[in-house]
Amino acid sequence: MKNQLKGILLLTCVLIFSLFSCMEAAASESPITHDGKTSGWTKKTWYKYYMKYGEYEYESIHDMFPYYRAIDINGDGVKELILTQTSNPADSDHNYIKIMILYKNKIRIMKSIDTKKVNALYFREKSHSLVYYYRSAHNYHFRVYKIKKGHLVCTKTGDYYVPYHFKTHRNKNSLYFLNGRKTSRKKYIKAYKKYIRPNEMIHYKHTPDYS
DSSP: HHHHHHHHHHHHHHHHHHHHHHHHHHHHHHSSTTTBOOOOOOOHHHHHHHHSSSSSSSHHHHHHHHOEEHHHHHHHHOOEEEEEEOOOOOOSSSSEEEEEEEEETEEEEEEEEEEEEEEEEEEEEETEEEEEEEEHHHHHHHEEEETTEEEEEEEEEEEEEGGGGGGGGGHHHOOOEEEEEEEOOOHHHHHHHHHOOOOGGGOEEEEEOOO
């Protein structure tokens, strides 16, 4: 009886020790330190972390999205991951983008974008926002996004419509909207220049091996 009891106690100690070892190993792999800041990981390390701990098929994600950027969009010290099918979406006929976040120690996809030709993402570091610019037919649009409680929320919209039969007189007959309300060309251009800046366009790098 005593030998059985000793065996049970020994097994319990081994299990507890194993559990703490696993917890320590997981903690050492986390990019978040006790003070809420990152531990100086590189962009490649961030990519591998997302690939390893995301709840999806890693191989299919890696094969489908050969380009990426790791950017701290909201300025909290934790990088978000942007995956794309091409290195320069603005020169591509079609592209698919996924924007992922590590929020409350869980990785998930914040937004998926199915893009058409003439499209690009811009990162505005000062305002901690993403700007998505795209074209549909002969119309042009931009959307401003910010991260709020782990979600990518649209905070401003801009739309520029050119009636097809008025293409030769687009400035006179075009329609302009900001946040869904009709506006003047002057106000639309002012907003466009504020949010669409060539030097803030996101350029992508080829994904590293995540294994």
